Amino acid sequence: MMNNIEKLYNNKVILAIVVGGLVVLISKPFFPKFAQVVESFLIPAFIVIVCFEILIIRINLSSDFEKVIKKIELLEDYKKSEFDEIIKKTQSIKDQIQLGYQFKAFDSGEQFDDYLNFRVNQAKVIKVIHLNSFPSSSTDQSYEKRSYNNIIEGFLKSKKTFHRIYCKSDNPNIQDWIRSDLQKYEHLNHLIYYLDKIELTNIRTISVMIIDEEEVCLGGGYKTSYKHPTIAIKNKEIVQFYTDYFNYLLSASIQISSGDNVDWELFNKISS
Numbered sequence: 001m002m003n004n005i006e007k008l009y010n011n012k013v014i015l016a017i018v019v020g021g022l023v024v025l026i027s028k029p030f031f032p033k034f035a036q037v038v039e040s041f042l043i044p045a046f047i048v049i050v051c052f053e054i055l056i057i058r059i060n061l062s063s064d065f066e067k068v069i070k071k072i073e074l075l076e077d078y079k080k081s082e083f084d085e086i087i088k089k090t091q092s093i094k095d096q097i098q099l100g101y102q103f104k105a106f107d108s109g110e111q112f113d114d115y116l117n118f119r120v121n122q123a124k125v126i127k128v129i130h131l132n133s134f135p136s137s138s139t140d141q142s143y144e145k146r147s148y149n150n151i152i153e154g155f156l157k158s159k160k161t162f163h164r165i166y167c168k169s170d171n172p173n174i175q176d177w178i179r180s181d182l183q184k185y186e187h188l189n190h191l192i193y194y195l196d197k198i199e200l201t202n203i204r205t206i207s208v209m210i211i212d213e214e215e216v217c218l219g220g221g222y223k224t225s226y227k228h229p230t231i232a233i234k235n236k237e238i239v240q241f242y243t244d245y246f247n248y249l250l251s252a253s254i255q256i257s258s259g260d261n262v263d264w265e266l267f268n269k270i271s272s
């Protein structure tokens with residue numbers, strides 16, 4: 001439609017109307033009737049020109065407006081697409097963080113023992129790192145009365161495997177505890193390792209328990225200054241980190257018991 005209007009209405013038509021208007025102005029004093037006839041044609045022509053101008057302006061404005069709207073829509077689509085991509089990436093990161101992650105915090109050693117009692121029934125292998133060069137503070141329960149020991153005893157009697165790494169300690173009770181366990185579990189899969197290639201001095205360490213290489217428990221103390229003396233974490237990367245740590249210490253340790261027998265000579269030498 002716009003092309004047809006442009007064909008009918010162009011600069012030549014406007015120029016012709018302007019010339020006609022000049023003719024009317026010049027001839028009116030000399031040829032009033034002729035001027036009147038020409039004028040009667042020019043007035044409608046002028047009205048038509050004005051209408052055409054308005055129409056063309058509206059068409060152009062409408063076209064320009066549509067282009068602007070289209071650009072805005074394209075920009076909005078781009079922004080929406082970009083925003084959706086950000087949301088997608090954020091959700092992906094969130095899923096990666098949450099995937100396979102379980103966290104538990106225990107407010108006391110007894111509370112952890114209750115959890116451990118449930119957990120070891122499903123476990124096959126337990127690995128414990130017990131490195132503490134400081135004397136132990138007084139505890140609410142003696143070592144023999146702790147439910148932890150009954151739990152481990154039941155675990156070993158189920159023909160499952162228990163590993164423990166320990167080191168020289170200023171706490172005399174530790175040697176007694178190890179000796180007692182070695183005697184009690186001498187013919188079970190109770191594997192004890194003494195850390196003899198790395199010397200610990202003035203470092204308060206955290207006990208580490210790895211269950212089936214899918215869960216790690218940290219802490220284990222009955223009385224500590226921490227809000228949660230013990231925590232349990234199920235996360236592939238975190239557990240692997242502590243498994244690597246266990247293997248690092250294992251490579252620096254000498255084995256005392258093998259499941260078949262105990263090297264008492266070595267143990268007594270270490271204990272003396």
